[in-house]
Amino acid sequence: MMDIKSYMTALGERAKQAGREMCRADAGIKNMALLKIAESLEKNRNKLVEENQKDLLAGQTNGLESALLDRLALKPSTIDSMIDGLKQIAALADPVGAISHLNYRPSGIQVGQMRVPLGVIGIIYESRPNVTVDAAALCLKSGNVCILRGGSEAIHSNQAIAKCISEGLSAAGLPPDAVQVIQTTDRAAVGELITMNQFVDVIVPRGGKGLIERISKESSIAVIKHLDGICHVYIDDHADSNKAVNIAFNAKTHRYGVCNAMETLLIAESRAAEILPPLAGQYVDKGVELRGCEKTRAIINGCGHASEEDWATEYLAPILSIKIVANIDAAIEHINTYSSSHTESIVTEDYTLARRFLREVDSSSVMVNASTRFADGFEYGLGAEIGISTDKLHARGPVGLEGLTTLKYIVLGDGQVR
C-alpha cells in the first residue's frame, strides 16, 4: 500500500528543486522543450490511443455518461490540437524576466519590477487528457513547475502523456520534475496537494462548480479560480436596434454551456416594445426558453415567469431571463446585485452612459457594444488561457501566461545605505 503523504511530499520536494532551475531557464530552452514534447506526442500517437482505449473501456464498464466519455477520448483531432497548442505557446513571447518601471530614486538607487514565475502550481482537473498538455505547456512557458492531477478516469491516458512531456523536457535539458503528473488515483493525494504550503504556491482547479468550490474551501494555498458566469447584456435607451438584437442573440445562442454566455437580458423600458418581440421570435425559433419579469411577459407572448431565483441562476442551457428596467441606474443595480462579476455588456450609442457603465460595473470584463462571448483569452490576445478568474485579487478575467507570473522588486545601487 502506498503512503500518500510521503509520496506527495517527495513529489513536492522534487517540484521545489526543479523550480530553481526553471526560473532561470531562457525562453529558447523552454520553447525547445515545448517543441520536443510536441514531437514526442507525434511519435507516440499509437501508444497514446492505446492507453486511452484502456480508460475508455473502463469508463464504459463503469457506465460513464457519453458526454464524459467524449471528453475523455483522445481522437486523432484531439492529439492534433494538443500538438498545435504546444507550437502556439512556443511562439508566444516569454513574460519572465521583463523589467518595468526601472527608475532612479532621490537616494540614488534604481527601483523597478521584474516579472517572475509564481513557482510551483498545482492543477486539479477533470478527465480531459488534453488539459494535461495545455496546463503543462502554459506552466512551462511561464517558468513555473506544475503538479498535475487529472480525473481518475483518465489515468492511463495521462500517464502516457506524462511520459511524452518528460521526454521533451529531458531532450531540451530541463528537469523532468518540472511537470509531474500524480500517479495515483487515490483522492487523498488531492487533499495533500492543496495543503502542501511549503511546496506549492498556487492551486488552479479546473472543472465543474462543485469541484472548484470544494477545492477552494479546503485549500490552505491561494487558489486562482473561476466560479459562476451569470453574464448580462443591457440594451440601453440609446441602443442601435440592429446591434442590440445581434449582440443579445449571439451572447445567448452562440454556445449555451459556456461561462461567458448571457444568462439575463436587461432592456430599457423605452425600447422594450420595439426590440423584444422580434428578438423573442429569434430566440423561440432557436429553441430558447424565455422567462421574464411581469412587464416583459406583457410584451412577449408565451414568455414564462422569472422568479427571484432566475436572476441568480447560471443556466448553461437554452434558457434566458429577461427584465425590463427603468434606466442605466436600475440596470447597474441589478447587475451589481445578481451578477457573478464575470462579464457584462451595454448596448448604447450614448457616450456618457457607455463611460459610466465601464466605470461602475464591477465585473472582470465590462463591454460596450460587443457580445459577452468575447470574454476569452484568445479573443483578448493573451495567446492562451488557463481559465477565467472571477477573483478580484491577482488575476481577474482570462488568465494567460502573465497570470501565472508575479512581480518582484529589484533595486540597483552602488553602495547606498540609509
Add this chain to the structure above:
Amino acid sequence: MMDIKSYMTALGERAKQAGREMCRADAGIKNMALLKIAESLEKNRNKLVEENQKDLLAGQTNGLESALLDRLALKPSTIDSMIDGLKQIAALADPVGAISHLNYRPSGIQVGQMRVPLGVIGIIYESRPNVTVDAAALCLKSGNVCILRGGSEAIHSNQAIAKCISEGLSAAGLPPDAVQVIQTTDRAAVGELITMNQFVDVIVPRGGKGLIERISKESSIAVIKHLDGICHVYIDDHADSNKAVNIAFNAKTHRYGVCNAMETLLIAESRAAEILPPLAGQYVDKGVELRGCEKTRAIINGCGHASEEDWATEYLAPILSIKIVANIDAAIEHINTYSSSHTESIVTEDYTLARRFLREVDSSSVMVNASTRFADGFEYGLGAEIGISTDKLHARGPVGLEGLTTLKYIVLGDGQVR
C-alpha cells in the same frame, strides 16, 4: 447585550452600498475628503487627546507594557504626522480608472484593462490609533471602502478619530460609511469580519506575527499579509570592500526591530579573512551579538555559535548570524532555503553574478549593492505604504495605493458578435 452578528452584517451591507458610490468618486472629491479629514483632526486636537487619555489610563491600570503605551499615545507630534500623512496621500496620483494596453484585436473590438478599487477592505491592527487614519486615507484614495478594527486598548481614541473621518467624508459629499470603525471591543467581531465573504473583498492584518498568522488561518477571505523578514546580505568574491562593510553594517544596525533589517550575513570564503574582522569590530562596538558558522568563528574572536535554528530566525534584535559560503551558488541555495522571501542584497562588482542574483533569488525585493533597509514603500516611491507583502499573488513587496486596486478588462466594440 449586542448581537455581534447582526451588527457586523449591517456594517457589511452599508460598506457594500458605500462601495458603489466610492468606485465612481473622482480624484478631486476624494482629495477634498482627505483634506477635510485633516481639518477635522486639527480642529479636534483637544478632544482627541482627551479621549486618548482615557485609553492611556485604562492601559496603565491594566498594566500595559510601556512600549505598548507609547504606541497608544496620541502625542501632538503623532497628530501632526496623521495630518501630514493625509495631505501627502491627497497629493498622490489617483490610480483608479487608468486604462492600459487598449488595443484593437483582429475581430475589431478594442481590449484593454482598467484599474479599479478592490471593493471593501477589512483592516485589523493593534492599538496604534495613527493606523486608523493612515489605513482610512489609503483606502479612500484608492476608491475602496474600509472596515477598521483597531486594538481594543485604543477604543476611545479610535472612536474620536472615526468621528473626524466621518465629518471629513460628509463635508466632501462622500458616504460616511466609506470608512467604518468597529464600535465594539468584542473579539467575535473580528471572527465575523474575516468570514463575511459576501461583503468583504480582502483582509489586511497589521501587527505582530501571532496576530497575522491567526487571521490568515481563520479568514475565509483573501488576505494581504506580511509574515517574517529574514533578510540576507551576501558579500561576493568580487565585492568592493567599503561598500560591503557599509551595507552590511547599515542593514543590521540602522534599526533592529524592522522587517527589512538583515538577520544573516553571507560572505564568500575568499573575502572572509579580509572583511569579517573589521566589520565584526564595528558590530561589537555597536553592541551586536554575533553568531557564526565554524569557519566564521575561526576568523572572529569571541563569535558565538550559530545553530540550524539561527539561520531560520528573525531576531528583530541586535543579533546577527554569519555564514561563510563557497560561492554565489551556495549563497543562493542558503537564501532560497532559509529566507522568508522578503529582501536580499548582493554586494558585488561582477556584472554576470549581479544579473544571476537578481534573476534567481526568489524574494519580494532583490538588490545589488544597496542596504536591505531600502525595502520600503516610501524609498521605492510608492508615496505611502499599507504594509509589505511576503505573499506571491497579487501584491508582492511594499504595498501602496496600486496594491489596493485590481484590473478589470474593458472591451469597446461597435456591434461585434462571435
